[in-house]
Amino acid sequence: MKAAIMTFPKPYYIDHDGLKIATYAAGPEQGLDCKGAILLVHGWPELAYSWKPIIGPLAKAGYRVIAYDLRGFGNSSAPDDGDARGAHHYGIAQQVSDMEAVMDAYGLSEAVICGHDWGGIIVWHAARMIAPRVSGVISICTPHVGEAPADPIAIFKKRHGDEHYFVHFTERPGEADDLFARDPDAFFRLMFRTTPKGSKPKAGQASIPQKFAQYLAAGAPQLKGKFLDAADHQAYVDGYRKSGFHGGIGLYRNSTANWELTRGLNQTVHQPTLMLAAEDDMFLPPALSDGMEKLVPNTTRHVIADCGHWAMWEQPDAIVNHMKAWLKTL
Numbered sequence: 001m002k003a004a005i006m007t008f009p010k011p012y013y014i015d016h017d018g019l020k021i022a023t024y025a026a027g028p029e030q031g032l033d034c035k036g037a038i039l040l041v042h043g044w045p046e047l048a049y050s051w052k053p054i055i056g057p058l059a060k061a062g063y064r065v066i067a068y069d070l071r072g073f074g075n076s077s078a079p080d081d082g083d084a085r086g087a088h089h090y091g092i093a094q095q096v097s098d099m100e101a102v103m104d105a106y107g108l109s110e111a112v113i114c115g116h117d118w119g120g121i122i123v124w125h126a127a128r129m130i131a132p133r134v135s136g137v138i139s140i141c142t143p144h145v146g147e148a149p150a151d152p153i154a155i156f157k158k159r160h161g162d163e164h165y166f167v168h169f170t171e172r173p174g175e176a177d178d179l180f181a182r183d184p185d186a187f188f189r190l191m192f193r194t195t196p197k198g199s200k201p202k203a204g205q206a207s208i209p210q211k212f213a214q215y216l217a218a219g220a221p222q223l224k225g226k227f228l229d230a231a232d233h234q235a236y237v238d239g240y241r242k243s244g245f246h247g248g249i250g251l252y253r254n255s256t257a258n259w260e261l262t263r264g265l266n267q268t269v270h271q272p273t274l275m276l277a278a279e280d281d282m283f284l285p286p287a288l289s290d291g292m293e294k295l296v297p298n299t300t301r302h303v304i305a306d307c308g309h310w311a312m313w314e315q316p317d318a319i320v321n322h323m324k325a326w327l328k329t330l
Contacts, residue, residue, distance in 0.1 A: 008052045008235075009067075011075050016101035017094065022075035023068040023102055024048050026055050031064030032327070036108040036135070039099065040067040043117020043142075044248040045180075045191060047074040047239045050116065052232070053316035054323075061324055066111075068102050070095065070119075072247015074239040080246050085174055090250030092258040096126045103133060112327070114138035116312065117284075118251050125262065127269045136330055137273040137296075138323060140311050141281055143289035144296050146267045152255045163207035169252040176209040180245045184237045186220035187212060192233070193225035195280035195308035205282055227313050269296040274326040276319060278307040300326055 009024040031037060038058060040051045048067040058065045069076040072090055080086040099122070103111055110133045115123035120142025127134045148155060156166045169176055180187045190212055204211075226233075273296045277286035286303045293299045302322050307315040 008049055009055070011069075013075075014101060014105040016098060017071075019071055019077035019079065020075075021068055021071065021077070021098055021102065022048070023066060023105070024051075024055070025064070025066045025106070027059030027064045028062065029064060032062040036103075036111045037064040037066050037106065038138075038323075038327075039102065039108075039111045039113045040065065041099065041113060041115040041119035041122050042067070042070065042073070043115070043119045044251060045187070045236070045240070045245070046117065046119075047236060049074070049232075049235050049239065050310075050312055053312050054320050057316070057320045058323065061320075063327070066102065066106060068098075069239075070122075070247070070251075071098055072250055073243055075242070078243040078247040080244065085177055085246035085250065087173070087250045087253040090247060091254040091261070092122065092125050092129075093261060095122045095251075096129050099126055100130060100133065109133065110135045112136040112138065112330070114140070114323075115142065116140040117142060117309070118248075124269065125258075125265075127271055127273075128265055128267075129262075131270070134271050136327075137269060137271050138276070138326070139273070140276045140319065141278050141284045141309060143275065143277070143284070143292050144269055145288065145292075146295050147263060147265070148259055152259055160203075160206060163204070163210045165206050165208040166252050166255060168207075168209050169249045170255065173253065174246075177245045177249055179209055179213060181240075183216060183220060184240045185233075186216060187240075188228075188233055188236045189220065189223060189226065190215050192228055192236070192310060192313075193223060193308075194227055194310075194314060195282055196225065197280075199280065199282060201282050201285060227310065232313075267295050271298070272326075272330060273299045274322065275299055275301040276311065276322055277301070277303045278309060278311045278314075279303050279305050280308045281311075283309050300329075 011022040113123040120139040
């Protein structure tokens with residue numbers, strides 16, 4: 001049984017770094033004591049809207065909950081000037097700065113920060129870069145793996161080839177942006193699906209631009225495994241028609257720059273942490289978080305059964321229950 005889904009909050013805009021950042025708040029302003037609020041950070045290709053299935057139940061439980069569209073996504077500004085569709089706007093320093101700006105706008109000296117997918121990467125960095133403002137960390141699907149031994153794009157290229165989406169996005173700027181924008185409706189039909197039972201990670205699964213081009217060439221047929229109803233699916237289509245795809249892809253194009261910027265940063269996350277892995281996640285399988293306690297000693301870890309990568313839509317009850325139980329321990 002899935003958690004009750006509320007109407008998603010209306011946006012409240014804040015000004016930061018010459019941009020408009022769209023935020024969405026729910027729950028009492030003086031919520032249950034989790035050090036101020038829970039800040040929800042989405043991934044790619046997502047929006048703050050990805051938190052719709054859990055923001056209502058958490059607010060109903062008494063927590064102050066704030067989500068926001070990352071810069072480049074949805075209702076937030078999506079700068080695209082300069083080289084590689086404005087990739088320099090989307091580095092980890094800017095992402096963490098935006099997080100602080102959201103906290104400032106809501107009068108929060110600290111917060112529990114929760115990320116999914118790329119949002120997980122952002123919160124793991126924020127936990128160390130602005131440690132005094134982070135009272136706890138929740139990551140859904142994305143483990144903390146520490147500093148890469150070499151340029152991460154070079155690693156992906158060596159292991160998976162030129163069509164891996166990290167490599168493609170970085171080395172062929174603008175190509176995937178334009179490809180995905182040809183048919184956002186088809187793009188989300190392809191991307192947002194459950195994992196078939198018994199699936200195993202396989203070669204080529206991360207060749208997203210190539211797979212989408214093949215899907216379009218086949219006429220973009222209906223596919224099994226969809227989990228969004230028509231209105232929720234349309235929210236993503238409309239969000240990306242508004243922002244374009246360059247901002248989200250800009251996250252990936254900063255992989256090398258982020259690695260260079262944060263080399264030498266303390267790898268240990270000292271805050272209390274909840275790690276929620278998804279049993280059927282083919283992109284970030286639970287095994288990637290095995291041994292994470294070496295870098296995150298105060299970790300509570302759970303694997304959510306019958307759940308793929310899009311965990312908030314697939315198993316919202318499980319996520320909400322684990323979050324509420326863990327938040328009570330802070």
